Amino acid sequence: MTMQIADSVSLSASDSKARAHAAAARNNLRTEPRAVRIIIITLALLFLTVFVVLPLVVVFAQAFSRGILAYFAALAEPEAMAAIKLTLIVAAISVGLNLVFGLVAAWAIAKFEFPGKTFLITLIDLPFSVSPVISGLVFVLLFGAQGYFGSWLREHDIQILFAVPGIALATTFVTFPFVARALIPLMQEQGTQEEEAAISLGASGLQTFFRVTLPNIKWGVLYGVLLCNARAMGEFGAVSVVSGHIRGETNTMPLLVEILYNEYQFVAAFAIASLLAMLALITLIAKTVLERQLDEGQDASDH
Amino acid sequence: MTIEVKNLVKKFGSFAALDGVDLKVNDGELLALLGPSGSGKTTLLRIIAGLDWPDSGEVSFNGEDALAQGARERHVGFVFQHYALFRHMTVFENVAFGLRVQPRAVRKDEAAIRSRVKELLDLVQLDWLADRYPSQLSGGQRQRIALARALAIEPRILLLDEPFGALDAKVRKELRKWLRSLHHEIHVTSIFVTHDQEEALEVANRVVVMDKGRIEQIGSPDDVYDNPATAFVHGFIGESIVLPIQIGDGAIRLGDRQLDLAADGLAPGASKLFVRRHDMLVGPPGSGAFEGAVQHVRNFGPVQRAEVALSGGETIEIDAPRDKELRAGDTIGLNPRRYRIFAG
Structure with missing residues (x-):
């Protein structure tokens, strides 16, 4: 017994010696003089501070510049409340739609072979490569008074542009790739064998989807939804074109921030901006957690 | 259950995976499909299972047309080369899957499912792994669980695609013997695909040697070794x-x-x-x-x-x-x- 303990002690001692050697070897590889290293690191930190940390601090500093009461008063304004509500509604609609579309598209692309597949993959990426302003303009061309469906819509008294449906449509278009993009590589890597096994065991298509496919991609789905949501809430360009900027009705949070800022209402503008900044921070944290989960899933399947 | 395959043709583009295959599998037989990769053996197995469809030809089980049914209705147990265990389910739930997805009218109650799964895990001698996940098992253990899962639905036919292909030599040998004795015990009509001649000759009652989408010879293990019908068979076996x-x-x-x-x-x-x-x-x-x-x-x-x-x-x-x-x-x-x- 004592022998064993002695053994393990000496083992760990040599172990730590080996580690020290490895660290020394690593240090030797860094041939840059200390001064150069310090300068490079300082530059990187400076850059990060000026371009990332400082803006974030300024947003919150400005938001609270007249005190915490002014901050909450700005958020409680009917206009602000309406913008927050609209943003949440639009995000819910577009995330919901893109969850369904993204799942269907990823499923089709990853699990089946069909002509035109490459074209479909390219098409899914279209919203990423097109400027959001143009994405918005497309909907004006389709549903505007002079647009293709304009007169028909007027006859049936359906309001799409300058109303919630138009904003939701534009946002959905702009955020379409997120869920599909997150899922396609994941589903392609997992292949179709588990689904084939499920079907040969007597499962129906729906049972296979809900019991086998979905549980295997749940972290990927959450990841896609998270990014989709962040973009949906923050979208400015496309929404700006189709919204019409009707105060208290068709202004989302990003639009309201701009309007308030242009009217020199800095506290109100930055109070709403601070909400968007917080959304970004929460998204970042959740993203890190989800990425870890996805990596673990990958490791487990590697064994 | 007898299986009959008539003049089966399957093309992938211009490549003929199956080029006119005729085969009769007897009830309770353990048949090996042996051939090099690309010989069409896995395609034949997948068509019998209903996971692939032929361009022309017939497949019948006990005389009834199997191609009229999907994989789901055929009641065929399929064991995949890479196991295809459900990675998010425990071993127990993997084996129980086929029982849980049955239509409500014929589904067993929870207690019956539990005892059936227990029975199957005993059969493959892995009851002590019931709560583990597939990623925590060795290759040989995963393959045995995959087999137990396929057997859970009491299949009319058992199909195994390179069942031991991904395992190391020692485990392969053990599992071969084990598969033979298991087949002796349950006697379900079984076909297994392999490119390993030793495996085919040791395990099967009859061996079907395939090359380039055609059957070169069907015979007992002794037969294909001692009396090879074609130059290919002579060169491939032994x-x-x-x-x-x-x-x-x-x-x-x-x-x-x-x-x-x-x-x-x-x-x-x-x-x-x-x-x-x-x-x-x-x-x-x-x-x-x-x-x-x-x-x-x-x-x-x-x-x-x-x-x-x-x-x-x-x-x-x-x-x-x-x-x-x-x-x-x-x-x-x-x-x-x-x-x-x-x-x-």
């Missing part, structure tokens, strides 16, 4: 010496040497002579059909393997018993105890 020969004027020639072998009934022209290594008997010079000089001798367990340069110009490897004295530089006579000649 190690063969292949010599290019010329037949003409009632004689067989290797290079410019006339061989002392009967040429009766053989078509004239270029042919190939196939001999097993251990069927080349060593004798004194001038005693056999061939003559050659020994180049190297190495010992392989019970046999010694000698490289011999034949006087016809070819160099071959033969297996001789260890008690036969062979040394590099010796000139020896060689007589094929049994051999086959195939045109081409």
